[in-house]
Amino acid sequence: MVSVxxxxxxxxxxxxxxxxxxxxxxxxxxxxxxxxxxxxxxxSNGTFYSNASEVRIVFxxxxxxxxxxxxxxxxxxxxxxxxxxxxxxRSLTRxxxxxxxxxxxxxxxxxxxxxxxxxxxDLLQLLLPWPWNPDDEVxxxxxxxxxxxxxxxxxxxxxxxxxxxxxxxxxxxxxxxxALDTAASLLQSRxxxxxxPVIILxxxxxxxxxxxxxxxxxxxxxxxxxxxxxxDLNRFGPSRGRRTLQELADTSGGRYVETxxxxxxxxxxILEDLHSARVVTYALRPSNSDFHAVRILxxxxxxxxxxxxxxxxxxxxxxxxxxxx
Amino acid sequence: MKQTAWxxxxxxxxxxxxxxxxxxxxxxxxxxxxxxxTVMHQGFLTNFGPPSAPQTVESCPEYTLISDNVVxxxxxxxxxxxxxxxxxxxFRFQKNELAVRVDDAxxxxxxxxxxxxxxxxxxxxxxxxxEKMKAPEVREAER
Numbered sequence: 001m002v003s004v005x006x007x008x009x010x011x012x013x014x015x016x017x018x019x020x021x022x023x024x025x026x027x028x029x030x031x032x033x034x035x036x037x038x039x040x041x042x043x044s045n046g047t048f049y050s051n052a053s054e055v056r057i058v059f060x061x062x063x064x065x066x067x068x069x070x071x072x073x074x075x076x077x078x079x080x081x082x083x084x085x086x087x088x089x090r091s092l093t094r095x096x097x098x099x100x101x102x103x104x105x106x107x108x109x110x111x112x113x114x115x116x117x118x119x120x121x122d123l124l125q126l127l128l129p130w131p132w133n134p135d136d137e138v139x140x141x142x143x144x145x146x147x148x149x150x151x152x153x154x155x156x157x158x159x160x161x162x163x164x165x166x167x168x169x170x171x172x173x174x175x176x177x178x179a180l181d182t183a184a185s186l187l188q189s190r191x192x193x194x195x196x197p198v199i200i201l202x203x204x205x206x207x208x209x210x211x212x213x214x215x216x217x218x219x220x221x222x223x224x225x226x227x228x229x230x231x232d233l234n235r236f237g238p239s240r241g242r243r244t245l246q247e248l249a250d251t252s253g254g255r256y257v258e259t260x261x262x263x264x265x266x267x268x269x270i271l272e273d274l275h276s277a278r279v280v281t282y283a284l285r286p287s288n289s290d291f292h293a294v295r296i297l298x299x300x301x302x303x304x305x306x307x308x309x310x311x312x313x314x315x316x317x318x319x320x321x322x323x324x325x
Numbered sequence: 326m327k328q329t330a331w332x333x334x335x336x337x338x339x340x341x342x343x344x345x346x347x348x349x350x351x352x353x354x355x356x357x358x359x360x361x362x363t364v365m366h367q368g369f370l371t372n373f374g375p376p377s378a379p380q381t382v383e384s385c386p387e388y389t390l391i392s393d394n395v396v397x398x399x400x401x402x403x404x405x406x407x408x409x410x411x412x413x414x415x416f417r418f419q420k421n422e423l424a425v426r427v428d429d430a431x432x433x434x435x436x437x438x439x440x441x442x443x444x445x446x447x448x449x450x451x452x453x454x455x456e457k458m459k460a461p462e463v464r465e466a467e468r
Contacts, residue, residue: 078410083358085410286458297357299411302427 004310055081056281058095058196058227059253059296059308060273068276069304077306078278082287089300095277098196099135103183104156107203108144108170112233115259119202119233120165121261125268126200127157139186140165145172145178146209173209177217180228180248184217188224196277197226200270201248203243204233214244218251223313224290227254229270234259253309290314347416349426352397354408387439390416390423396447398404399423399436406434443445 057079061069077113080088086138107125108116125137140151140160149168152160180199187197199221221228230245249256255273257266284293290313296306362385386401388408401407408414408425415426423435442450 002407075411080357080410083356085354085357087410087412287454288458297407297410300409302407 003205016033023280027263032064036141047282053284053294054090054281055269055284055314056193056279057096057223057294057308057312058225058277058279058305060193062196062305062307064303064305066305068135068272071324073226074280076298076299076301076304077284079226080293080297080301082292085225086285088282090281090283092278092280094164095196096133096238096275098194098279099133100135100137100190100198100274101114101187101190101192101195102198103187104138104140105148105179105183105199105201105203106140106142106165107176107189107233108142108168108199109208110171111143111174111204111206111208112202113171113229114145115233116170118259120162122231122266123162123165123202124162125255125264126161126270129267129271141183142168142170143175143177144170144260146175146178148175148182150177155212174203174207175207175210176203176207176244177212177214179210181212181215181220184220184226185223188220191224192318196274197224197253198229198274198281199226199233202231202233203241203245204239205230205243205245206239209245218248219313221248222309222311225312226252227309228252229254229257229265231257251310253307255307284314287314350392351413352390352392352416353413354388354390354410357410358387359404360387360388361385362402364399371404388436390414391447392416394444396442396444397438398440399425400439401434401436406436408434409438437446447450 043148049280061072061077065067074087074089079089104123104126106119112119123140127140137154138156139153139158142149142151144166147169151164151168180198180201183199184197187199210217212220228248230249232245236244245254248254255270257269259266291311292314293311294308295310296308298304362383363408384404386404386407388399388401390399408427417424419433419435421438422435423438424435426432448454
């Protein structure tokens, strides 16, 4: 383990090179694991046609008591995309028809070590019900010091054990934003039209060493259209880290979960949420900017609440995610 | 006597319900964004009075509402003053403001009119904007 003092003494260029090298190595390891597990699947579900001319938004609808809506039609809401009100949707479906590509990001830095055992228990509890669908993929990465470490890829629900987590490097600084960037990049590198990318983050939210900024991490998350579920490991009241986690969850359309909840409640909350999501698609509107701010609002009943990512980056017009296996 | 009272009550009820007497116009919201609320606070004192302490910046919803003949830009009074984004909404003028009927409920929400433009002029502007937006695509296709 490289000490904090040693890392701080390194020049930014060396740190950047080290980080890039580490990410390339990590990507290589990850792809090797995925190909060996045979997890990559051809898209078989034609429901989610997504290309450069179509937008796909995953969102959650709740009633005034914050209960998931069972019945929702296209007439119940409108999407405000870069200020334009959109009502002509191509499709509206439930997320259960999608496969999940989940990366669990696991903070193993100094600041969370006092809660490490509990964190492991929560993580294992979360993985228990997986997979919902045979083609779901769950991977786990830990981050500490200046690095992100793959613990397992694709089939973690069946293979990850507490011993394996304990054997991973821990302690040191908290490269949270770099780890988010790495996870979002991994999810983005294997886009498929009918797969929903999700990051479940266990952390105190207090980044101490990342090369990436918060904004860069958020941009990568929105580009990859990933929802972040943040499990807060802070033991005390409001803090900078807690705000970071809340903003990450809010901006990405995910959810913030307090660590005060027991492990079962954490996993239930996240899994129920993923289960109740909906997916709406519509034609991409021309815009001067690549970034499209998004908001979903009710068409009739103002008591309905909608949660989604705050925006997306339009894909380049000459590419199509259809072509990706 | 009792019957007369009921009759008066009924007539008053009809008179106070604009929907019943058909004074609502119909329109559709085509654009929406959260802008500043300054249009609400631009009184004489704000513009010409003594400088006041900086206020917390609140954003208010701003809607572009198109009707058959006129297009309105209307602004809510607070961040949570939303109107349902249905295909068609009912509205009417009321003392220099626009009262919008929320859902099918009886209540109305009042919005400040920030801007108005004749529908034909707005359509012409939209066509011009669309052409400008599509110009790069057309050039790309021609190559």
